[in-house]
Amino acid sequence: MQKFLKLISLVLLLNCVCCSQRQEYKNDSEYSVTLEEIDSLVIPLDSVSPPKPPFVQVLEEENLLTFFNAFNRSIYWFDLNENKYLERTVIYAEGEHQVGRPVGYHIINRDSITVFDMIKNDLVFVNDKGIKLRTISLVNNLPINDSNWLLSYPQFFPRTITPFIRIDDKLIFSGSFMWAIPDNILDTFKFTASFDLSTHELTYRHTYPKNIYGSKFNWDDPYYTTVYYDWNPDQKVMVYSFPISNSLFTASLEKEGLSEVVDSEFGTKVVKPISMKNPTREIMLSHLIESDIYAGIKYDKHRKVYYRVLMNAEMSTTGVKDLSLKPVSIIIYDSEFKVLGKKELGLSKNWNIDNIIVTKDGLLIEYTDMLSSNEDYMVFKLFKLTSDEN
Structure with missing residues (x-):
């Protein structure tokens, strides 16, 4: 991490090395639906528990x-x-x-x-x-020091936004191929695991879409290849969001193949990849800063809508730049993926977009006040869906 952070200062010396994409969604006021902050959930923390839990x-x-x-390897129950x-x-x-x-x-x-x-x-x-x-x-019990497993099985890093999902008697969870995906495994590398709690059978399904991944695209960083997902129990489909694509993808857990759902405002556009081979870390960081990058997707079964996180391109070229200054938006879709609205949250340094939870009361997003040194509390802001018709 220290090595990575030191590279940030070098970004100021870089010119734009590729044409990144920046979407121009409507202003919040032009939509009929948005998210309104209505309350806060404040959880007191002990002396060894920091905010932003993983x-x-x-x-x-x-x-x-x-x-x-x-730090103390504990699950806390509040x-x-x-x-x-x-x-x-x-x-x-x-x-x-x-x-x-x-x-x-x-x-x-x-x-x-x-x-x-x-x-x-x-x-x-x-x-x-x-x-x-x-x-x-x-x-399949392969030793961790045998790197061959990386070409056959996804790397998992469960977070709140990419959780285990209980569906009937199965646990569903997705991983990722962390770097550029070789063409020779694009048809065989499956990223979603399904574990049967009764039979203990483990199966894998679903491969990366070829139209946005493969050797012709230089996505050699986990930021580009992370698989975000959720389950729609009403339509009984997995919904996938890939960081570089406007489109969403749906899939059945009973068969292979992803169906692309075209963004109702911007079609099938994707972030333009870096053109050079083996870009340096500072060039990769610059590209991430200057591109729109999608993150988590959550389905709200109570209100029949989707929430999708968008880390907007930061176009400013002044000052020290890092990903914490990217503006964050929540795009709201109906159950058929029509864009209903958008909520501008603020800068990513103030919103932990890894900790987003749908509840019957609304949408919880962890808020982090970077101006405060108080780490005695974990704070979630509660948002409710509002409409001009109400």
């Missing part, structure tokens, strides 16, 4: 908010009704119940919590006491 899960039936603290913490779940670092590097998790119930071990590429099932119940390899 993973959050809300259990709506129990009205609990849970989050992962990587009772929203009583405004107090319950006993936390510690993920063991050694011994028979060890999990090498816990990243994300999914609480099925207190007797069954799925934890992803990034060191071994395993799904580890534990209970709320951290006792290991079973382990499932996601890479």
Whole structure:
């Protein structure tokens, strides 16, 4: 990270090396639908829990908010009704119940919590006491030092915005190919895993769309190849958002193939890739700053709409530039992917777009006040969908 940050200062010496794309959606006032901030959810934190946790899960039936603290390897359980913490779940670092590097998790119930071990590429099932119940390899037990698995299996890094999704008796979750995708695996590399909780069978489905990935496109960075996704239970389809494309893609979990859904305002346009081979990190950063990059996609089953995160191009060429200064918008689609509205949030440094959660009360987005040194609280802003017709 330090090495990467040092490169940021070099960006000011660069000229634009490619023609990046910047979409001009309508102004917020030109749409009939938007998001209105109506409240804040403030969670007190202990002395070892910083804001911006890497993973959050809300259990709506129990009205609990849970989050992962990587420093003490613990899942915290916060009772929203009583405004107090319950006993936390510690993920063991050694011994028979060890999990090498816990990243994300999914609480099925207190007797069954799925934890992803990034060191071994395993799904580890534990209970709320951290006792290991079973382990499932996601890479067919290939050793982590055998790099061949990278060409056959996705790399997973679960976050709140890219969670485990419970569908009937299956857990669904997607990973990514982290760098430029070789042509010889474009038809075979499948990024979505489906784990059957009853039979313990693991299957993979869905490949990258050829019209935006492959050797003719230089997408040699995880920012370009991350797979964002959600499940639409009404239409029973997965919905995929790729960072470089206006289009969204849908797919059945029962078969292969993605169907492209053309953006109702801007068609099938994609960010123009960097033209040179083996660009430096500073050139890659400059391209990311000056391009529109899409991020998470969430389906709101309560209001039958989609929310899609857009990190807008930062066109300013003055000052020290980094991704934290990219303006963030939320694009709102109806269930048929027609653009209904847009909400300008502000700069990405103030909004943790990895921690976005749909609830029955509205859309929660973690807010981070960069001007404040107070880390005693985790703050979510609650947004509700509003219309001029209401």
